[in-house]
Amino acid sequence: MPFSLLISDLDGTILETEDYHRRAYNLLFKKLDISVVWTKQDYIDRLGVMGGSKLREVFSWMNLPETQYFKVRNDLYQQKTNLYVELITTDLNHGNLSLRPGIRRLFGEVKDAGIPIAIGSACEKAAAKDVLRAAFGDDLTESFAAICAGEDVSRKKPDPSIYLLAAEHVGVPPSECVVIEDTGHGMRAALGAGMKCLVTPSEYALDHDFSKATCERISLDDPSPLGLSDLKLMLENH
Numbered sequence: 001m002p003f004s005l006l007i008s009d010l011d012g013t014i015l016e017t018e019d020y021h022r023r024a025y026n027l028l029f030k031k032l033d034i035s036v037v038w039t040k041q042d043y044i045d046r047l048g049v050m051g052g053s054k055l056r057e058v059f060s061w062m063n064l065p066e067t068q069y070f071k072v073r074n075d076l077y078q079q080k081t082n083l084y085v086e087l088i089t090t091d092l093n094h095g096n097l098s099l100r101p102g103i104r105r106l107f108g109e110v111k112d113a114g115i116p117i118a119i120g121s122a123c124e125k126a127a128a129k130d131v132l133r134a135a136f137g138d139d140l141t142e143s144f145a146a147i148c149a150g151e152d153v154s155r156k157k158p159d160p161s162i163y164l165l166a167a168e169h170v171g172v173p174p175s176e177c178v179v180i181e182d183t184g185h186g187m188r189a190a191l192g193a194g195m196k197c198l199v200t201p202s203e204y205a206l207d208h209d210f211s212k213a214t215c216e217r218i219s220l221d222d223p224s225p226l227g228l229s230d231l232k233l234m235l236e237n238h
């Protein structure tokens with residue numbers, strides 16, 4: 001199979017962002033006058049449960065009638081997303097947060113070879129674009145062939161929808177795509193879409209099961225730089 005499209009997850013894959021989510025929740029609690037602070041372990045315990053359960057928990061602390069749940073949840077989600085984007089873009093702009101090793105180099109190689117790159121993120125689209133611009137600059141961000149985000153699909157990873165949508169946007173068959181992911185549920189989404197999956201686990205996902213990954217690397221730069229030829233081999237050899 002030819003290698004026709006690289007699709008990358010954002011959170012955890014391009015940037016080690018999971019702890020920024022935890023810090024954004026803690027800032028949200030402060031704004032709401034809720035005296036809770038989630039430690040890393042508190043947050044890890046909650047990551048195992050998918051589907052908005054964290055905001056359900058926050059809502060339960062607010063003593064509001066159940067009829068207000070959806071409205072309040074949406075508002076909390078927006079506030080927390082804004083705090084998250086602010087923390088990340090501030091740190092990126094001040095040099096306190098860097099892209100994960102090898103990502104910029106690999107994206108550059110793929111782009112220079114004329115192969116499109118798309119983003120498939122569960123994050124809200126406006127937030128994803130703000131983070132991508134702060135991480136890569138305007139030019140590379142504008143060059144992405146598609147940015148598919150949370151509101152573009154009704155089913156989240158591990159459902160393959162977001163990756164299928166990215167391939168469809170670019171007009172490439174799923175069998176010619178390689179996805180970069182950092183978590184087990186992200187990998188299952190990619191494989192479920194019929195794509196190859198390069199996994200580079202993030203800090204919070206080191207214990208996930210990646211036995212089905214096409215390739216797993218703790219770092220894209222170590223022990224040797226993983227490049228365009230390696231991505232091509234993933235499609236030829238599997």
Ligand SMILES: [Mg+2]
Pocket residue numbers: 009010011012013181182183186
């Ligand atoms: Mg991720």
